[in-house]
Amino acid sequence: MKIVIVGGVAGGASAAARARRLSESAEIILVERGSDPSFANCGMPYYVGGTIESRDKLLVSPVERLRQRYQLDVRIRESVESIDRKAKQVTIKRLDTGEEYTESYDKLILAPGAAPFRPPIPGIDLPGIYTLRNLDDADRLASATREAKRAVIIGAGFIGIEMAENLVHRGLETAVVELNTQILPPWDAEMIAPLETLLLEKGVSLHLGTQASEFRQAGDHLEVVLSNGEVLPADFVVLSIGVRPENMLAVNAELNVAQRGGIQVNAHQQTNDPDIYAVGDAIEVTEVVSGTPVQIPLAGPANRQGRIAADHIFGRDSKYRGTQGTAIVGLWKHGAAMTGLSEKVCQRMGLEYEKVYLHPGSHAGYYPGAKGMSIKVLFDPKSGRLLGGQIVGTESIDKRTDVLAMAIQAGMTVEDLEEAELCYAPQYGSAKDPVNMAGFIAAGAMRGDQPVAHSTALVQGELDDALLLDVRTPQEFADGAIDGAKNIPLDELRDHLDDLPKDQPIVAYCKVGQRGYMATRILLEHGFQARNLSGGYTTYMHVTATQPS
Amino acid sequence: MKIVIVGGVAGGASAAARARRLSESAEIILVERGSDPSFANCGMPYYVGGTIESRDKLLVSPVERLRQRYQLDVRIRESVESIDRKAKQVTIKRLDTGEEYTESYDKLILAPGAAPFRPPIPGIDLPGIYTLRNLDDADRLASATREAKRAVIIGAGFIGIEMAENLVHRGLETAVVELNTQILPPWDAEMIAPLETLLLEKGVSLHLGTQASEFRQAGDHLEVVLSNGEVLPADFVVLSIGVRPENMLAVNAELNVAQRGGIQVNAHQQTNDPDIYAVGDAIEVTEVVSGTPVQIPLAGPANRQGRIAADHIFGRDSKYRGTQGTAIVGLWKHGAAMTGLSEKVCQRMGLEYEKVYLHPGSHAGYYPGAKGMSIKVLFDPKSGRLLGGQIVGTESIDKRTDVLAMAIQAGMTVEDLEEAELCYAPQYGSAKDPVNMAGFIAAGAMRGDQPVAHSTALVQGELDDALLLDVRTPQEFADGAIDGAKNIPLDELRDHLDDLPKDQPIVAYCKVGQRGYMATRILLEHGFQARNLSGGYTTYMHVTATQPS
Numbered sequence A, B: 001m002k003i004v005i006v007g008g009v010a011g012g013a014s015a016a017a018r019a020r021r022l023s024e025s026a027e028i029i030l031v032e033r034g035s036d037p038s039f040a041n042c043g044m045p046y047y048v049g050g051t052i053e054s055r056d057k058l059l060v061s062p063v064e065r066l067r068q069r070y071q072l073d074v075r076i077r078e079s080v081e082s083i084d085r086k087a088k089q090v091t092i093k094r095l096d097t098g099e100e101y102t103e104s105y106d107k108l109i110l111a112p113g114a115a116p117f118r119p120p121i122p123g124i125d126l127p128g129i130y131t132l133r134n135l136d137d138a139d140r141l142a143s144a145t146r147e148a149k150r151a152v153i154i155g156a157g158f159i160g161i162e163m164a165e166n167l168v169h170r171g172l173e174t175a176v177v178e179l180n181t182q183i184l185p186p187w188d189a190e191m192i193a194p195l196e197t198l199l200l201e202k203g204v205s206l207h208l209g210t211q212a213s214e215f216r217q218a219g220d221h222l223e224v225v226l227s228n229g230e231v232l233p234a235d236f237v238v239l240s241i242g243v244r245p246e247n248m249l250a251v252n253a254e255l256n257v258a259q260r261g262g263i264q265v266n267a268h269q270q271t272n273d274p275d276i277y278a279v280g281d282a283i284e285v286t287e288v289v290s291g292t293p294v295q296i297p298l299a300g301p302a303n304r305q306g307r308i309a310a311d312h313i314f315g316r317d318s319k320y321r322g323t324q325g326t327a328i329v330g331l332w333k334h335g336a337a338m339t340g341l342s343e344k345v346c347q348r349m350g351l352e353y354e355k356v357y358l359h360p361g362s363h364a365g366y367y368p369g370a371k372g373m374s375i376k377v378l379f380d381p382k383s384g385r386l387l388g389g390q391i392v393g394t395e396s397i398d399k400r401t402d403v404l405a406m407a408i409q410a411g412m413t414v415e416d417l418e419e420a421e422l423c424y425a426p427q428y429g430s431a432k433d434p435v436n437m438a439g440f441i442a443a444g445a446m447r448g449d450q451p452v453a454h455s456t457a458l459v460q461g462e463l464d465d466a467l468l469l470d471v472r473t474p475q476e477f478a479d480g481a482i483d484g485a486k487n488i489p490l491d492e493l494r495d496h497l498d499d500l501p502k503d504q505p506i507v508a509y510c511k512v513g514q515r516g517y518m519a520t521r522i523l524l525e526h527g528f529q530a531r532n533l534s535g536g537y538t539t540y541m542h543v544t545a546t547q548p549s
């Protein structure tokens, strides 16, 4: 068996390592265009920022080990230029000499990844406009940060945001430009609002809802011209506006490629040529919750797909189950995590959904050090099936997101979350874990025990007919409340039922939703038309923070 | 509807709060024998130790709030003495006056919890022998720690171990006595061995495999006489050798009570009298993995059972699904977590199982600050169904245990763990999360790709016929290896195949199991009879640490 693998990092190196474990006799050729195979892409921003001190740390499996331990024929600085499917051979170019040669294969695995998108705008090829894909890029950026004072980051996705933190670490004045009106577009805007505030607090200047229309040289520095007319000075620019599947080999070999660019494969990672597999960022995957085809570039899926391709080559039935977009990004001590569908994706797909918000503590409130977090859960309002979850906060947001991710993988409902049995000791969680709480609230909404109203609807004027009832204390109310709200503290509500209308919908709210819920129950039980403003004043503030003022 | 609830803490107060949310008109009487309802039992050791500074912090829902917000008729320092099922009434005693009165009920909820076991040994009633169940106990212990220099803890379960840490915090010389040959008996001994080492490092003296046979006064202090003849001096003693269901009310009312003492209920928490519910530590539950009846005293289940009982009273179909024993205990920065069945329980029940060990990092190794942890996963060797998981370490052990807990709840297999899609960024995890790794290894063992051998079998002489092959570096080998092992570093193995026997089983090992696995693959592929010592030298050291020397 002779296997040629194009691309030697997450998907490619994983396929190669697994293939060797499955066969001592296979000939395995790993072709990598760059200088380093098997490096930690995901660590590069932190190497640029200095948290990861040495470049060597990023070499996950150094080339000598790949050669010795895994007996791989690793060819670095060589690029696969074309595939001859009939002859079952590829043409490879030695980048240092320009020389080309052919190599035959029994099975070919394409793991070429995705390339940073470089939009065709004026000045895009000026020196000092960087992207970040491999260690050479990281070296360039790391040395640029040493001399520079001001940087502009174009694109506020994962990489852009991680770079912002790391450039601030390096003491740079940092601006971020993002066409969307929010950072981190996979998340819903209101969830991510606190991280926008954090970036501002850290001194990053945010330019949302606008884009770079031109780069130009201005003496010793660059200028980034924005579509809103602003001009930002920069010693260098980081372009991080997304990636595009490296599909040229596949396209030229007439393999099926989706419109968005991803190479199409079956569950065994086979393309339409059964001797050619494709894995990683270069492929299209099925989103598991909705069953729709998508492009989701993530390291875990790339690793597992590589492993599955190798399995299938050696006669195993391993299957990839699709990607659900479980992702996390850190930002100083904060972070945002998600799994499954966001609200905007539900809307775009026309899915019926309900959502709830909560703001629980990372562990029991009575034990010191608990930190707040914001959770949003999306679910099918009929069956209760979990559609997605998003969490933003400082502590253990990864834990609760992983639990939600497992629940989605198992096809669970919000009622399953109610009954989830999770670890509890006061340093680690709560007797009713935030995940249970999310289940209680969502199931309560589904069952009609806790009809919910939403701040998104409120700010869009959709609740104008309702009486807004603030059930917090007079002090909390005085410190800031929603315009037009009437204040009756929860503990006095039963004494003031006569002051409330039975013929007008009432939306109760408190700080996070818990007292608002209790008020809702009291009102419903007394025959009022009541709903609880999900996530309370906290979510309301997040929502209003996202509104153009 | 008139509901009387016996016991006003985890299960009882949860039932009461939920009942109120479901009905504004119900009359809800919450009877609590102690001075405080709704307190944080689980925080008490940390209050004694001073991490939780004020007693007030432990009052989760103060009595005034229960009365005002939840409109509960809370009666503290009153004890329910008997149930008259025919008349549907209970007799209640006012503890301050001794006066008794009766109260009728439509529905009765028993949430009396479980009492610390006090074995009938000489001197057990001496002053200075404490248990820890309620805030009055905690106050007594807190003030005892202020004067004392030496304490002896009897019983190394959750509470005993937490108390050990907290007494050390208070500067006390602390000894722990435990009849089992390990601390934290719910876990398997080899997993918990590192925490025994930790306790010793912190200056705690451990007396395992022995028990207190007598307490006696010796001048101004106590003496604890152990069954092994040792005598430990103590200014006070903490008795924490387990709890017994408070079942007297139920027994006297002829409700069904299991042999182990737990009140028996159906999935709606109803006893054999449909108007009487029982919840929490007082009941017997079904262990979800094995389906067997057990006693597992945990706060999360108690809270949820209370909620379910209230639901059912108000006509809902809510059902308790059983308890799987998901638990965690912290010990300084360390901790132990588990879910599902332990190996010893599998053995006791005669279940067929396989197990694997691994020692992954809490996050990507290339990002600073990753901490090691030890994971043990038990599974059905035929179907791969997950039976249990145990994790010991410092960082994010709760996260991985919760993920395993969800997998067990969903009836998942180790192959589902292989494909679990979890959060990954370098600060939070790895592209192949420890949970995925556990899945890879376990599924590899199940499929025969990675036949495993176990250190437990090795130390019991069951692998005496095998050649032990240490594939670590010569330096690692020199620093300590298993007696009789032959050292061939992994990267030289292929050159030394001729030195190895084909007719003798070979057990390969490395530090944690990963190189041993690679060696196993190479050997199997070349026709040797090879197995990998699961968890490598690390697990071997844990196992030998548990052997009586």
Ligand SMILES: Cc1cc2nc3c(=O)[nH]c(=O)nc-3n(C[C@H](O)[C@H](O)[C@H](O)COP(=O)(O)OP(=O)(O)OC[C@H]3O[C@@H](n4cnc5c(N)ncnc54)[C@H](O)[C@@H]3O)c2cc1C
Binding pocket: A006, A007, A008, A009, A010, A011, A012, A031, A032, A033, A034, A041, A042, A043, A044, A045, A078, A079, A080, A081, A111, A112, A113, A114, A132, A133, A134, A158, A159, A246, A249, A279, A280, A281, A282, A297, A298, A299, A300, A302, B424, B425, B426
């Ligand atoms: C800065 C950064 C941070 C990231 N952070 C995270 C994170 O925190 N979490 C997460 O899940 N994911 C993260 N990712 C994404 C993750 O790294 C990718 O999803 C993953 O590496 C994709 O694996 P792959 O094998 O498909 O592609 P890659 O790992 O990119 O490997 C593809 C390789 O193929 C080579 N190649 C391409 N074409 C050819 C050819 N014709 N001939 C020879 N070689 C070729 C390329 O040089 C490249 O090295 C990050 C990515 C970057 C760039």
Ligand SMILES: Cc1cc2nc3c(=O)[nH]c(=O)nc-3n(C[C@H](O)[C@H](O)[C@H](O)COP(=O)(O)OP(=O)(O)OC[C@H]3O[C@@H](n4cnc5c(N)ncnc54)[C@H](O)[C@@H]3O)c2cc1C
Binding pocket: A424, A425, A426, B006, B007, B008, B009, B010, B011, B012, B031, B032, B033, B034, B041, B042, B043, B044, B045, B078, B079, B080, B081, B111, B112, B113, B114, B132, B133, B134, B158, B159, B246, B249, B279, B280, B281, B282, B297, B298, B299, B300, B302
């Ligand atoms: C020190 C300590 C630490 C713990 N740590 C943890 C942990 O970290 N994680 C975890 O999951 N669990 C922990 N637990 C266990 C957890 O607290 C219990 O599982 C839970 O409280 C059980 O709830 P319950 O309602 O059944 O009983 P309880 O909460 O004990 O409440 C029962 C109440 O009923 C009252 N009562 C009994 N009989 C009568 C009567 N006849 N009339 C009136 N009142 C009566 C009692 O006074 C008692 O207050 C811990 C327990 C203790 C003591």
Ligand SMILES: CC(C)(COP(=O)(O)OP(=O)(O)OC[C@H]1O[C@@H](n2cnc3c(N)ncnc32)[C@H](O)[C@@H]1OP(=O)(O)O)[C@@H](O)C(=O)NCCC(=O)NCCS
Binding pocket: A008, A009, A010, A011, A013, A014, A017, A018, A021, A037, A038, A039, A040, A041, A042, A043, A060, A061, A299, A303, A307, B357, B358, B359, B431, B432, B437, B440, B441, B444, B512, B513, B514, B517, B532, B535
């Ligand atoms: C590292 C790399 C070369 C793949 O090598 P690999 O050997 O497949 O992966 P790992 O080193 O993680 O080891 C996993 C294997 O070891 C086994 N293993 C790990 N720990 C083990 C243990 N303690 N006991 C037994 N087996 C163990 C696993 O079962 C798995 O083998 P399997 O796939 O045959 O089941 C490749 O993933 C890579 O280049 N990664 C870096 C690039 C990247 O992923 N970038 C994106 C993230 S930054």
Ligand SMILES: CC(C)(COP(=O)(O)OP(=O)(O)OC[C@H]1O[C@@H](n2cnc3c(N)ncnc32)[C@H](O)[C@@H]1OP(=O)(O)O)[C@@H](O)C(=O)NCCC(=O)NCCS
Binding pocket: A357, A358, A359, A431, A432, A437, A440, A441, A444, A512, A513, A514, A517, A532, A535, B008, B009, B010, B011, B013, B014, B017, B018, B021, B037, B038, B039, B040, B041, B042, B043, B060, B061, B299, B303, B307
């Ligand atoms: C606190 C206690 C009185 C129960 O009160 P409770 O109101 O049921 O519980 P919580 O305060 O946690 O609130 C949970 C309820 O509020 C709702 N809720 C919580 N946050 C909410 C939010 N942000 N929005 C809407 N609803 C919310 C939940 O849905 C749930 O209601 P439901 O059961 O009707 O679905 C009881 O559990 C207790 O005494 N606990 C302390 C003792 C104990 O548990 N000891 C062991 C652990 S130390």
